[in-house]
Amino acid sequence: MVGSAPILETRKLTRFFGPVRVTGDVDFALHPGERRAIIGPNGAGKTTFVNLLSGRLAPSSGQVLLAGQNVTAMSEAGRIKQGMGRTFQITSLFPNLSVRKNVFLAVAEHEGVAWSMFRSAAAHRDQFERVDELLGRVGLADVAEVKAQDLPYGRQRLLEIAVALALRPKVLLLDEPAAGIPTSESHIILSILDTLPKDIAVLLIDHDMDLVFRFAQRITVLVQGSIMVEGTPAEIAANERVRKIYLGESDHAAA
Numbered sequence: 001m002v003g004s005a006p007i008l009e010t011r012k013l014t015r016f017f018g019p020v021r022v023t024g025d026v027d028f029a030l031h032p033g034e035r036r037a038i039i040g041p042n043g044a045g046k047t048t049f050v051n052l053l054s055g056r057l058a059p060s061s062g063q064v065l066l067a068g069q070n071v072t073a074m075s076e077a078g079r080i081k082q083g084m085g086r087t088f089q090i091t092s093l094f095p096n097l098s099v100r101k102n103v104f105l106a107v108a109e110h111e112g113v114a115w116s117m118f119r120s121a122a123a124h125r126d127q128f129e130r131v132d133e134l135l136g137r138v139g140l141a142d143v144a145e146v147k148a149q150d151l152p153y154g155r156q157r158l159l160e161i162a163v164a165l166a167l168r169p170k171v172l173l174l175d176e177p178a179a180g181i182p183t184s185e186s187h188i189i190l191s192i193l194d195t196l197p198k199d200i201a202v203l204l205i206d207h208d209m210d211l212v213f214r215f216a217q218r219i220t221v222l223v224q225g226s227i228m229v230e231g232t233p234a235e236i237a238a239n240e241r242v243r244k245i246y247l248g249e250s251d252h253a254a255a
């Protein structure tokens, strides 16, 4: 990773809401295949930062670069086409369609294949194989025919990951994939994250510190919209300022 060009980068990225600076002068770089987490106290600006990366929000100033290309003015849809994958806290699934159909539509969209009721199954064989592979990867093969809306919330989050992967992202932004999942089950998310293709850079935001510290190779700590410190999980766990400001008294010795 050292020496490789960043796949995702921000330069002096800044966002105001009215008079309040919620993101301030953020210089950030994520490298191909990296496993990174962003942590910070409530209101630190984590979700705003991800929204600026994905194009959901426009910055007040500064730049976002994806694979070296300045995408600051590009729409969210445009960035997805360029390889910026994302899961959403608010689900973006088709609730009435089956798990399999949700993933199929994403695969077909990515490959530019128009879905037709009148097409033979054989014509879609490659897409069906890809759908099966993705369902297996996120552990949803056994519920492939269940409607998305009938899945427990945690498994809907897994389906979102499958849909995001169907678009073959270079970068995957995961905003609270473990939200709504009991802490005792967050290891399921971790094991899915472990199976993600190694060439995809993954940026995780989550409040589950066990998940964050087990997942990340590096952690970026955001405080009041700016990067306070970056480092390995061991460095962050040992950082006095982080412990005081964010982790408090709890001990998250890097697992």
Ligand SMILES: Nc1ncnc2c1ncn2[C@@H]1O[C@H](COP(=O)(O)OP(=O)(O)OP(=O)(O)O)[C@@H](O)[C@H]1O
Pocket (backbone or CB within 6 Å): 017, 022, 040, 041, 042, 043, 044, 045, 046, 047, 048, 049
């Ligand atoms: N659309 C908006 N309009 C005005 N203020 C906003 C808006 N969105 C977020 N904020 C403010 O920006 C700050 C950062 O919010 P953000 O949701 O990005 O933080 P966060 O670190 O993701 O918080 P949490 O950990 O609680 O999810 C907060 O003070 C929030 O109230």
